[in-house]
Amino acid sequence: xxxxxxxxxxxxxxxxxxxxxxxxxxxxxxxxxxxxxxxxxxxxxxxxxxxxxxxxxxxxxxxxxxxxxxxxxxxxxxxxxxxxxxxxxxxxxxxxxxxxxxxxxxxxxxxxxxxxxxxxxxxxxxxxxxxxxxxxxxxxxxxxxxxxxxxxxxxxxxxxxxxxxxxxxxxxxxxxxxxxxxxxxxxxxxxx
Amino acid sequence: xxxxxxxxxxxxxxxxxxxxxxxxxxxxxxxxxxxxxxxxxxxxxxxxxxxxxxxxxxxxxxxxxxxxxxxxxxxxxxxxxxxxxxxxxxxxxxxxxxxxxxxxxxxxxxxxxxxxxxxxxxxxxxxxxxxxxxxxxxxxxxxxxxxxxxxxxxxxxxxxxxxxxxxxxxxxxxxxxxxxxxxxxxxxxxxx
Amino acid sequence: xxxxxxxxxxxxxxxxxxxxxxxxxxxxxxxxxxxxxxxxxxxxxxxxxxxxxxxxxxxxxxxxxxxxxxxxxxxxxxxxxxxxxxxxxxxxxxxxxxxxxxxxxxxxxxxxxxxxxxxxxxxxxxxxxxxxxxxxxxxxxxxxxxxxxxxxxxxxxxxxxxxxxxxxxxxxxxxxxxxxxxxxxxxxxxxx
Amino acid sequence: xxxxxxxxxxxxxxxxxxxxxxxxxxxxxxxxxxxxxxxxxxxxxxxxxxxxxxxxxxxxxxxxxxxxxxxxxxxxxxxxxxxxxxxxxxxxxxxxxxxxxxxxxxxxxxxxxxxxxxxxxxxxxxxxxxxxxxxxxxxxxxxxxxxxxxxxxxxxxxxxxxxxxxxxxxxxxxxxxxxxxxxxxxxxxxxx
DNA sequence: AATGAATGAGCCTTCATTCAT
DNA sequence: AATGAATGAAGGCTCATTCAT
Numbered sequence: 001x002x003x004x005x006x007x008x009x010x011x012x013x014x015x016x017x018x019x020x021x022x023x024x025x026x027x028x029x030x031x032x033x034x035x036x037x038x039x040x041x042x043x044x045x046x047x048x049x050x051x052x053x054x055x056x057x058x059x060x061x062x063x064x065x066x067x068x069x070x071x072x073x074x075x076x077x078x079x080x081x082x083x084x085x086x087x088x089x090x091x092x093x094x095x096x097x098x099x100x101x102x103x104x105x106x107x108x109x110x111x112x113x114x115x116x117x118x119x120x121x122x123x124x125x126x127x128x129x130x131x132x133x134x135x136x137x138x139x140x141x142x143x144x145x146x147x148x149x150x151x152x153x154x155x156x157x158x159x160x161x162x163x164x165x166x167x168x169x170x171x172x173x174x175x176x177x178x179x180x181x182x183x184x185x186x187x188x189x190x191x192x
Numbered sequence: 193x194x195x196x197x198x199x200x201x202x203x204x205x206x207x208x209x210x211x212x213x214x215x216x217x218x219x220x221x222x223x224x225x226x227x228x229x230x231x232x233x234x235x236x237x238x239x240x241x242x243x244x245x246x247x248x249x250x251x252x253x254x255x256x257x258x259x260x261x262x263x264x265x266x267x268x269x270x271x272x273x274x275x276x277x278x279x280x281x282x283x284x285x286x287x288x289x290x291x292x293x294x295x296x297x298x299x300x301x302x303x304x305x306x307x308x309x310x311x312x313x314x315x316x317x318x319x320x321x322x323x324x325x326x327x328x329x330x331x332x333x334x335x336x337x338x339x340x341x342x343x344x345x346x347x348x349x350x351x352x353x354x355x356x357x358x359x360x361x362x363x364x365x366x367x368x369x370x371x372x373x374x375x376x377x378x379x380x381x382x383x384x
Numbered sequence: 385x386x387x388x389x390x391x392x393x394x395x396x397x398x399x400x401x402x403x404x405x406x407x408x409x410x411x412x413x414x415x416x417x418x419x420x421x422x423x424x425x426x427x428x429x430x431x432x433x434x435x436x437x438x439x440x441x442x443x444x445x446x447x448x449x450x451x452x453x454x455x456x457x458x459x460x461x462x463x464x465x466x467x468x469x470x471x472x473x474x475x476x477x478x479x480x481x482x483x484x485x486x487x488x489x490x491x492x493x494x495x496x497x498x499x500x501x502x503x504x505x506x507x508x509x510x511x512x513x514x515x516x517x518x519x520x521x522x523x524x525x526x527x528x529x530x531x532x533x534x535x536x537x538x539x540x541x542x543x544x545x546x547x548x549x550x551x552x553x554x555x556x557x558x559x560x561x562x563x564x565x566x567x568x569x570x571x572x573x574x575x576x
Numbered sequence: 577x578x579x580x581x582x583x584x585x586x587x588x589x590x591x592x593x594x595x596x597x598x599x600x601x602x603x604x605x606x607x608x609x610x611x612x613x614x615x616x617x618x619x620x621x622x623x624x625x626x627x628x629x630x631x632x633x634x635x636x637x638x639x640x641x642x643x644x645x646x647x648x649x650x651x652x653x654x655x656x657x658x659x660x661x662x663x664x665x666x667x668x669x670x671x672x673x674x675x676x677x678x679x680x681x682x683x684x685x686x687x688x689x690x691x692x693x694x695x696x697x698x699x700x701x702x703x704x705x706x707x708x709x710x711x712x713x714x715x716x717x718x719x720x721x722x723x724x725x726x727x728x729x730x731x732x733x734x735x736x737x738x739x740x741x742x743x744x745x746x747x748x749x750x751x752x753x754x755x756x757x758x759x760x761x762x763x764x765x766x767x768x
Numbered sequence: 769a770a771t772g773a774a775t776g777a778g779c780c781t782t783c784a785t786t787c788a789t
Numbered sequence: 790a791a792t793g794a795a796t797g798a799a800g801g802c803t804c805a806t807t808c809a810t
Contacts, residue, residue: 164356168303224780235779245780411691417782
């Protein structure tokens with residue numbers, strides 16, 4: 001164990017603080033001091049642990065992706081059929097843990113950062129690729145081979161689009177509506 | 193003519209410079225100086241015309257929306273049938289003018305800003321509402337009344353999602369793929 | 385007549401605007417634009433007429449001094465005895481025209497500016513000298529020669545001190561109290 | 577010890593630098609950079625310690641008042657009689673520490689700032705109130721009750737007026753003259 | 769490990785001033 | 790005469806980052 005437990009805890013606290021602050025601000029205009037303050041430590045400590053703001057945000061993004069991934073995996077394991085597993089992915093995507101103002105803002109920011117940061121872009125591409133792989137795998141037994149790629153891309157884009165639009169609502173996220181729309185898309189893709 | 197031609201030109205130059213700088217940076221971290229520099233004027237002039245950075249960016253967003261709107265209107269006028277008009281909207285959305293790295297970054301940023309700026313949010317909501325109204329209008333003769341709302345929302349979200357994902361690609365935007373996917377969505381919605 | 389009437393009017397408007405803005409702000413942190421705006425003209429015009437902010441403020445100070453001077457002269461002419469003329473000076477000093485928040489602030493500022501501006505200092509010294517000359521002249525028939533200088537200086541300082549302290553009050557100036565104190569000082573000086 | 581010695585030293589250095597720069601400039605047009613530069617530190621450090629220019633100047637004013645207060649208290653303790661204590665106050669007021677170009681400029685500025693800053697005004701009022709309380713206390717055994725208030729106000733205003741006029745001199749302050757005039761005022765008030 | 773001290777760089781903004789019209 | 794356009798300079802302030810403790 002290279003890192004002490006204390007060390008790992010602090011890092012996690014900082015990452016969660018970053019997520020929290022970004023979510024609340026709804027923008028990338030968050031300072032290291034704000035994040036550190038939220039975590040109850042000095043900004044110098046954040047640099048001690050992460051080296052730079054860039055790296056802290058990168059770790060935060062990875063954390064976000066990991067959380068999502070874990071939820072997806074757990075739900076997939078519990079679903080009995082391919083169609084149910086597609087629904088599991090949809091439900092993970094719009095679970096209250098992910099589909100709320102703060103997290104949606106964080107996701108949008110990370111999509112944005114991907115345009116100017118190589119590392120960030122690669123990370124996001126891994127997520128997209130994994131999601132697509134999951135979709136493709138489940139679609140394989142439901143629609144013809146030639147249509148799979150487009151269908152997977154289509155579902156993924158729809159989820160992202162619903163995320164983006166969620167940011168526009170004043171109140172809480174409308175999970176049901178998002179799920180209904182996505183499920184309906186899947187249904188039409190599968191039936192066609 | 194309240195404003196001189198010179199004045200309007202300068203303002204447009206600044207807005208286009210803002211768009212250009214934001215697009216190139218792929219982020220909101222653009223300074224007024226950068227924008228002014230790109231327009232070949234002093235940063236003080238940007239304040240002279242727009243009052244604040246906030247207002248300059250707001251005007252830029254409005255410009256973006258106006259450009260898109262004009263393109264949509266022109267294409268709608270040229271399309272003979274409801275289905276063709278739906279395609280016109282899709283084509284406007286993914287026209288090279290809109291669907292390129294820079295503009296996509298700008299759109300994403302404006303979606304993000306909408307979460308922390310009232311004015312910005314309202315502006316974007318107007319755009320979303322208009323787009324939906326167009327879609328609803330054309331869908332009216334194609335699918336049953338009860339399905340229209342969801343279908344419009346679905347198409348709108350899909351377009352936004354494809355924009356978001358476009359930012360992840362390294363190379364140029366794949367317009368054909370985006371159009372194909374959206375058209376396919378419309379087809380399945382209409383046929384179902 | 386070198387200057388047109390229009391020209392002189394504009395200059396007076398600017399000077400009065402300066403006085404008004406300085407008074408309202410209670411500080412020297414007033415911009416040429418604010419002053420010009422108050423006068424209803426462009427800041428460029430203020431420069432056209434006065435050359436520089438410095439010169440505008442200088443002219444404003446001179447205006448203030450002239451107003452006071454004129455009031456003093458008028459009141460002196462109307463007073464029959466030396467003692468009455470001393471009271472006339474006191475009354476001019478604490479007339480509502482001079483002894484109000486705005487004008488007091490302007491005076492204080494000009495005393496301050498005198499420390500860093502030669503021209504300003506000379507102007508203020510002329511005012512002080514004139515006031516002293518007036519006091520000395522009237523005191524001559526009231527107290528012994530050897531005490532005159534100190535008495536004049538004393539009265540002048542008292543007036544200035546009451547001005548300075550006026551700035552601390554929240555409400556309107558207490559003219560009566562200021563006059564009472566100064567008159568009492570004169571009385572004791574004369575009787576002693 | 578909440579604050580480190582280093583920290584307190586730096587803050588004091590900055591305050592003294594502020595006093596020095598204000599005194600030399602004879603105006604409020606001093607930048608944080610100038611003050612910080614005079615103290616040999618970066619302007620960012622001034623903000624680190626004081627938060628804002630406003631707060632630094634406020635602390636500087638408080639420092640000025642405290643210095644004066646301490647001097648007054650020390651001199652009062654050493655004076656045996658009420659009349660001697662009045663003289664002690666006068667001497668403290670015109671001690672070389674206070675009655676010099678720089679400090680006089682600072683006082684004038686703070687009187688001016690009191691007109692636009694609540695906090696500043698309150699601070700100055702406390703000083704005025706304390707000075708008056710001291711004067712009243714010593715006057716109690718020297719003149720009749722009904723005259724005390726006016727006498728105290730009178731002495732205070734005289735001191736302030738002499739300060740203001742000091743700013744007009746080119747050379748050094750004439751302490752003797754100022755003391756002579758104030759003492760004479762006290763004498764006449766007491767005798768009358 | 770943890771922090772306060774310290775800073776250089778940069779940002780937004782204001783402003784006095786000039787100039788073309 | 791009068792103004793809007795335009796700018797260079799400066800100012801207050803923030804921030805990521807480093808360093809000594």
